[in-house]
Amino acid sequence: MRQGFKDVPRVVWLLSAGVFVNAVVSFTFVFVFLWLTGPRGLGAPEAGLVTGIGGIGLVAGNFTGGWYGDRFGHRRVLLAAAVVTGLLLALLPTLPTAALYLALPAAQYAAGVIRAANSALVAVTVPDGARRQAFAVVRCASNAGFTVGPPLGALVAVGLSYDWLFVADGLGTLFFALWTARVVPARGASRPAEAPDGGRGRGGVWRELRARPAVPVLLAAVLVTDVVYRQQYSTFPVYLQDHGLDVSAFGLIVALNGAVILLLELPAAVALRDRPPLPVIGTGLLLVAAGYAVLPAGPGAAAAVAMMVLLSLGEILYKTTATAYVADQAPEHAAGRFQSLYAGVSVSGTVLAAPLGGTLYAAAPGLLWPVCALLAAGAGAAVLLAGRTPGTGPTRPAHETGSRPRAVAG
Template sequence: MLVTARFRRMIQETAGGLPRQFWWLWVSTLVNRLGAFVVPFLSLYLTSNRGYSVTYAGVVAALFGLGAAVSSIVAGVLTDRIGRRPTLLAAQLGTALFTAVLGFSDGQVTIAVVAFLVGFFNNATRPAVSAIIADIVPSADRVRAYSLNFWAINLGFGLSSAVAGLIATHGYLTLFLLDAVSTALCAVVIFVRIPETKPDTPATKTDEPAVGLGGVFRDRRFMAVVGLTLLLALVMQQGSTTLPVDMGLQGVTPTEYGLVIGLNGLLIVLLQIPLTRWVENRSRSAMLAAASLFIGWGFGMTALAGSSAWFYAFTVAVWTIGEILYTPTLMSLIAELSPTHARGRYQGVYSLSWSLASFVGPAVGGVLLERAGGGALWGACGVCGTVAAAGYLALGKRTGAAPGVRPGGAVVAVPAPTTAAATAVAPEPAPKPEQAATGA
């Protein structure tokens, strides 16, 4: 009975107090990731099922990433201009349509073009989803909200990856169609259950200045955070690109790699919620610095693994803990750095850092591994993590402990919603004092 009571209290402290609309968005995210069959198997589909070369599969993957990079900016602007809801609906319907079309596409040019469009619409959901969470969840609860959303992504993706191989035995077209159907179902959930959360009052009529896309890039503190994010994203990219190659060169089998890398998703599912409860009331800059070191040197220790699958598993566990600490904490910081009327643009530029890393990371990692060896590659990852940690600590010292305060005293943390649309989705109770997040 005591264990049951503690478990119930943990669930209440983790999930309680969040608005109903957040949970519908969470369900939409989970369903979407449960049906995310195509992306992990796209290269395998092109090479083993369609008979295209590995080089062509790499080109298609790059075009998919290019589409994601372009949509980061476009969707961010649209999220602020036309609203979160229409942008998210258009992105999901476009993803569903072109995913299905990709399953029927033939010819190298056609497949490449459609893959670009799938990447474009698939990534266009991110700025809108992040902006909606920032709109409807109070500042003190955002770490929890982003953590729960991240948990849903990994839970759904892990389960879908596990069953996608079985589904593929009945034909790859089934994967494409099921992915399209699940994404369309998410659009239905959004259409029925999520109202528009974009503030009605123009920025020019509030205390906030109007912010265009150029203003986002001129925001030096925010762009410093984006730069540090890019640095760590380049490191994280090695987990699915150079890590399996290096493990293969060391004599580790593909089966062992699958088990080792599968530990990443398993640990996220098991540890995300308890670690988030531990992180909530701690210094954000300290958490980001610690997470950067875990990520950087988790990959860095790979240089010592040799042919031991167990040691590789240990390194994966280390950088996974860093990932668990990093993602929700950073997303909460990005939300507070974003002026209310420019949240979409800010989230889009932030998302661009991950899209650029998907371009640059595999290429840079491959060159380092081939020309300088694994020691140089993994050592560079450790250096990147150390630089990022120092950067986050420096940003925290420059701006003090108050969350969302820029140099010069301009407060960008968002007060309680005052517009009709925002009020409709804001939670009624005030956040508990013990849930207040400390600043970066």
């Protein structure tokens, strides 16, 4: 397997080490609701409103982070966003409740910018043929950190206080900024690549998308699938409780997701690196559909475990491959914007999944999982069909699709 990662630049491995450390201490998104309803004394509706607004900030940051990078440089934007996020997170425990309505969304917005800028930075640093492996390395580091982080965060919250979770998260994000500044050289152009017309492509990203018809299909499919995929964090635990499985069972089932990804994602990236991307992505979406399709077959632990294994396998196939595909399709002057579009749709479920799924589950519990399966299956079929449509391969000029990585701007 090591041979399959020989084209992944050293800087990506170093950047992934920073991603791992930052992910370990990224407690905020896990414990913020408990913090608001516990030490801060908010009721569940107000805490839900605060976290919901924060989720909107996260999605907005993902959608815009790459646009900033295309204009100011991806490295520079990542560093600035990491500093802002770190400072805001560390200060959150000291702020009055009213200020949280602004501070938490601002911190989440900056965190979304970090995610988009980090993806764009990898995209412009890695040669086309190695992007799937590179994104798999970064995702594996992030998932490993998130596997370690929540249990550690629980110990900190119980042994010290919830406030220390935010301080640790803030310091970890500031460390990530310092680490990135050290390991990612500020080499290359001092400004991003220009569009062919001599400008910076402002307003031209839609023209670029129309020239690559499979990309909008993929983005729409990922948007739909993310709403379905993230039901595992909202309606799925409620479904388990309604069928006699407690929170500890949910925790073990979710932990299975991380275990499968850590075990199989890197080998899968190597084994499938030469396969056409759209069929791989489409198959992954169909596996997500299959995961939700097994739930109505027999409510209980066995069906829940089968569902999580299928979801994890689908995630392995579609998430890394889709990220790399969007990077490969992006014109050089719009690499960040393409990554921002993908990053934004890939987390839209954090805002949409709970209200949409919760409403349907409350109205017709038996319909939720079949609807989820049909939506993900439709998304997978659309991507598979796009993969069979002529003209869905790389559309950049030959000199842009060679084996040399692009310069890191900023």
